[in-house]
Amino acid sequence: MxxxxxxxxxxxxRAAWNHxxxxxxxxxxxxxxxxxxxxxNAGWTNRQLLAHLATGYVVRLATLHGVLSGEPxxxxxxxxxxxxxxxARAEALSIDEIVGEMERVRAEVASxxxxxxxxxxxxxxxxxxxxxxxxxxxxxxxHDLEHARELRATPSR
Numbered sequence: 001m002x003x004x005x006x007x008x009x010x011x012x013x014r015a016a017w018n019h020x021x022x023x024x025x026x027x028x029x030x031x032x033x034x035x036x037x038x039x040x041n042a043g044w045t046n047r048q049l050l051a052h053l054a055t056g057y058v059v060r061l062a063t064l065h066g067v068l069s070g071e072p073x074x075x076x077x078x079x080x081x082x083x084x085x086x087x088a089r090a091e092a093l094s095i096d097e098i099v100g101e102m103e104r105v106r107a108e109v110a111s112x113x114x115x116x117x118x119x120x121x122x123x124x125x126x127x128x129x130x131x132x133x134x135x136x137x138x139x140x141x142x143h144d145l146e147h148a149r150e151l152r153a154t155p156s157r
């Protein structure tokens with residue numbers, strides 16, 4: 001019975017990730033606000049928020065690669081510096097290029113999620129405060145969905 005429940009946890013995590021990905025891509029493609037205008041996230045423009053959504057998966061990628069390789073302790077990552085560098089790099093990109101980066105990175109996460117098996121669910125990770133992967137997977141897209149709400153809250157032109 002447990003194996004069936006574990007398979008369901010994995011299937012639900014994959015479905016939630018794919019749904020969030022489609023939602024984020026739709027929001028980015030249909031965005032009617034000013035990309036270089038202020039976002040609903042204080043201190044960030046809409047372009048910076050999109051760049052963060054497109055590239056802010058450093059810990060998730062390192063964690064999933066680690067779980068799959070049997071070495072779940074990802075190296076310490078300075079999230080502030082990594083995020084600032086990614087957002088700064090995206091300043092020179094077009095919105096289509098940023099959306100393309102989001103598609104590429106989210107496809108990589110989806111591929112890693114596809115490779116997970118029920119045996120991986122008990123591995124402790126850096127996600128969700130050191131929780132086992134079983135508890136972290138349902139939270140994987142929450143951060144993204146919060147930022148998606150901020151893009152939706154931006155007034156149209």
